[in-house]
Amino acid sequence: MTDMLTVLAPDGATKKGFEADLPDAELLHCYRTMLLVRSFDEICLKLQRAGRIGFSIPNLGIEATQVGAASALRESDWIFPSYRDFGMALYHGIPAVEMMHNMFGNAEDSAKGRQMPVHFSFVEPIHFYSISSPIGTHLPHAVGAAHASKLRGEDTVHLVSFGDGGTSSLGFHSGMNFAAVWKSPVVFLCQNNGYAISCPSDHQTASDGYAVKAEAYGMPHATVDGNDLFAVRQAVLEAAERARRGEGPTLIEAVTFRMGGHSTSDDPTKYVPAELVEEWKQKDPVDRFRRFLERKGLLTPEQDEAMRADTLAEIDRAAKAAEATAAPGLETIFSDVFAEVPNHIRKQGEFLFDLSQRRGEADAGDGEFPL
Amino acid sequence: MANLTLIQAVNDGLRTVMKADDSVVVFGEDVGPKGGVFLATEGLTADFGESRCFDTPLSEDGIIGTAVGMAMNGLRPVAEIQFQDFIFPAFDQIVSEAAKLRYRSGGQYTAPMVIRTPYGGGIRGGLYHSQSGEAYFAHTAGLKVVIPSTPHDAKGLLIASIQDPDPVLFMEPKALYRAVKGEVPEGEYTVDLSTLRTVRQGGDVTIYCYGAMVPVVERAAAQAAEQRGIECLVVDLRTLMPLDEEGVLEAAKQTGRVVVVHEAPRFCGYGAEISALIAEHCIEYMEAPVRRVTGFDTPFPNTLEHHYLPDDRRVLDAIEAVYDF
Numbered sequence: 001m002t003d004m005l006t007v008l009a010p011d012g013a014t015k016k017g018f019e020a021d022l023p024d025a026e027l028l029h030c031y032r033t034m035l036l037v038r039s040f041d042e043i044c045l046k047l048q049r050a051g052r053i054g055f056s057i058p059n060l061g062i063e064a065t066q067v068g069a070a071s072a073l074r075e076s077d078w079i080f081p082s083y084r085d086f087g088m089a090l091y092h093g094i095p096a097v098e099m100m101h102n103m104f105g106n107a108e109d110s111a112k113g114r115q116m117p118v119h120f121s122f123v124e125p126i127h128f129y130s131i132s133s134p135i136g137t138h139l140p141h142a143v144g145a146a147h148a149s150k151l152r153g154e155d156t157v158h159l160v161s162f163g164d165g166g167t168s169s170l171g172f173h174s175g176m177n178f179a180a181v182w183k184s185p186v187v188f189l190c191q192n193n194g195y196a197i198s199c200p201s202d203h204q205t206a207s208d209g210y211a212v213k214a215e216a217y218g219m220p221h222a223t224v225d226g227n228d229l230f231a232v233r234q235a236v237l238e239a240a241e242r243a244r245r246g247e248g249p250t251l252i253e254a255v256t257f258r259m260g261g262h263s264t265s266d267d268p269t270k271y272v273p274a275e276l277v278e279e280w281k282q283k284d285p286v287d288r289f290r291r292f293l294e295r296k297g298l299l300t301p302e303q304d305e306a307m308r309a310d311t312l313a314e315i316d317r318a319a320k321a322a323e324a325t326a327a328p329g330l331e332t333i334f335s336d337v338f339a340e341v342p343n344h345i346r347k348q349g350e351f352l353f354d355l356s357q358r359r360g361e362a363d364a365g366d367g368e369f370p371l
Numbered sequence: 372m373a374n375l376t377l378i379q380a381v382n383d384g385l386r387t388v389m390k391a392d393d394s395v396v397v398f399g400e401d402v403g404p405k406g407g408v409f410l411a412t413e414g415l416t417a418d419f420g421e422s423r424c425f426d427t428p429l430s431e432d433g434i435i436g437t438a439v440g441m442a443m444n445g446l447r448p449v450a451e452i453q454f455q456d457f458i459f460p461a462f463d464q465i466v467s468e469a470a471k472l473r474y475r476s477g478g479q480y481t482a483p484m485v486i487r488t489p490y491g492g493g494i495r496g497g498l499y500h501s502q503s504g505e506a507y508f509a510h511t512a513g514l515k516v517v518i519p520s521t522p523h524d525a526k527g528l529l530i531a532s533i534q535d536p537d538p539v540l541f542m543e544p545k546a547l548y549r550a551v552k553g554e555v556p557e558g559e560y561t562v563d564l565s566t567l568r569t570v571r572q573g574g575d576v577t578i579y580c581y582g583a584m585v586p587v588v589e590r591a592a593a594q595a596a597e598q599r600g601i602e603c604l605v606v607d608l609r610t611l612m613p614l615d616e617e618g619v620l621e622a623a624k625q626t627g628r629v630v631v632v633h634e635a636p637r638f639c640g641y642g643a644e645i646s647a648l649i650a651e652h653c654i655e656y657m658e659a660p661v662r663r664v665t666g667f668d669t670p671f672p673n674t675l676e677h678h679y680l681p682d683d684r685r686v687l688d689a690i691e692a693v694y695d696f
Contacts, residue, residue: 024607027554054495057493073627105673105674106674113672113673113674113675114498114672114674115496115497115498115499115673116495116496116497116499116500116673119497125646133454133456133457133497133499133500134456134457134459134460134499135429136429136459165428165429166429168428168429168430168433169429169430169460170430170432170460196400197400197401197402197405197408197430197431198401198403198405198426199400199401199426199428203426203427203428204428204429205428216529265408266408270405270406271404271405292628316585327674327675328674328675330670330675330678332675333667333672333675333678333679334667334669334671337668337669337670344638344668345667345668345669346666348637348669352667352678355684355685355688356415356678358688359684359687359688360678360684362678362680362682362684363677363682
């Protein structure tokens with residue numbers, strides 16, 4: 001593999017000469033955001049196991065990639081996320097309760113309960129683009145949105161995040177090719193987390209890592225330690241600055257590891273060797289950053305304990321608030337298909353309201369999600 | 372005979388043909404060691420080896436495109452698309468390539484292959500894990516479309532599809548994977564494509580349905596008999612293309628009152644084809660307008676999916692409407 005940029009060692013020591021370019025409060029915000037992601041995962045797993053939500057996507061092991069990348073963006077920039085990226089939204093101040101509304105698919109959910117859990121969509125305070133389940137479809141969207149920004153003379157950067165599996169999609173090729181030809185202000189962030197559901201990297205690509213694929217498109221690339229928040233931040237900052245200067249896109253490969261399953265419906269022990277998980281535990285991104293903060297005198301074990309309890313409580317409150325919120329109204333089935341509800345859809349809605357009056361409401365299923 | 376779920380019957384069907392025919396290969400995303408996200412291919416890699424059942428890179432277009440190549444060169448590929456919702460990157464390969472290869476080469480090249488894919492709602496999968504896209508594909512000349520609703524038919528139709536000389540889209544109702552169980556013969560047997568299954572006999576109302584809607588219709592038909600004494604003739608279409616048109620018309624003539632049920636959206640849905648066939652060929656037998664019970668013409672919702680999906684309440688409403696007309 002190409003040289004991998006690492007700044008932060010597993011023991012929390014930084015490379016000689018490295019100075020964090022973030023103020024202390026920001027460093028603590030990065031850490032707290034990673035803890036929020038971890039707390040969110042922990043509570044969602046419990047909710048899913050208790051049958052209170054249908055599905056969740058764990059982020060264990062990739063928190064530093066999310067937060068490091070987000071920290072390099074401005075609020076005017078756009079994020080085109082995969083379904084394992086919501087730490088980026090949390091970093092930029094989107095409240096956890098907004099995400100919990102989506103997990104419960106309730107009336108307050110920004111997607112009005114239409115999407116599966118973890119398919120977030122936000123426009124404030126940062127554009128966190130609506131997530132689609134099909135893989136790689138959002139890469140060309142990021143390029144098109146970036147092209148629009150460029151045509152208007154804005155210095156907005158568009159970061160698009162995807163997994164190793166995403167590089168096999170049609171959208172990867174089209175997106176990379178168009179962005180390079182148009183010199184679009186895009187940062188392509190490939191989170192190589194080892195597995196695409198159960199498919200390991202050596203079944204996904206025969207190339208030496210994923211970053212090198214950029215060469216064929218005429219695009220610069222970087223490979224970074226995805227469990228090192230500073231390395232990810234530095235690479236994304238450099239790519240974003242290049243993009244702002246009009247020098248076009250960059251492909252960044254963040255090498256990390258999905259320490260949990262693909263989702264709450266997946267049993268990774270069937271295909272991930274236990275020793276591999278053990279090996280990556282030693283490189284845990286959150287522990288690594290905690291050790292850095294401790295060395296720098298910014299965090300004591302007691303403060304860490306308190307922060308963990310605090311983030312867990314924050315997510316717990318968000319979950320309780322979301323669970324107590326009503327389901328979306330029946331009309332949300334029929335709205336937003338078009339800007340205006342066409343006649344045939346309006347009639348179908350009226351039929352459903354009438355039927356519910358005459359014959360009672362439909363029974364809720366107990367569908368369990370398998371993926 | 373064994374008592375199997377629908378997903379076990381699919382697995383049994385794959386094993387049966389893989390044993391009998393070395394040219395059958397099974398592949399797709401996560402179908403190997405994991406055994407597929409629904410476990411349809413569980414144990415196949417272990418039992419038949421990696422050359423017979425294997426994972427592919429994450430590209431539906433690549434999966435179907437390479438299946439066409441394998442099929443034209445002596446293999447019998449059975450490709451899995453993890454969710455029917457994910458099939459669209461491969462739409463070009465299915466519609467323009469697999470389905471048209473025989474025609475465009477004057478029969479010199481063919482694509483005898485099966486695309487297995489779980490479809491439909493009922494698992495809280497939201498708009499990208501719930502769709503029923505059969506109408507897009509039944510509209511495609513050169514592609515067969517098969518949808519089983521029982522374990523017996525799942526195995527028999529799957530084996531028939533794999534042995535068929537043309538490309539077959541085999542859509543599996545994921546809501547029924549573990550919800551239905553039934554007797555499945557051991558070893559090889561086939562259920563002929565383009566044949567209907569009479570689910571229930573009755574002389575008052577004819578109901579056409581397929582896939583996951585079959586048990587819903589059965590429940591509604593039982594309620595109609597119990598509550599109103601209305602006897603329904605329930606027909607499982609099970610092959611949508613090519614359709615047994617004569618059988619469909621015969622069933623319509625028997626009652627003169629027709630309901631068509633599918634969970635896909637209504638507009639240009641499969642029910643429109645059935646309605647048009649009846650209007651063209653046996654309108655003189657009809658005692659009431661045809662009623663369609665379908666999904667709405669909206670994307671598939673998540674939280675409210677039970678309101679979107681046709682249920683026995685909606686089917687019963689239509690049965691009574693055509694009966695009382």
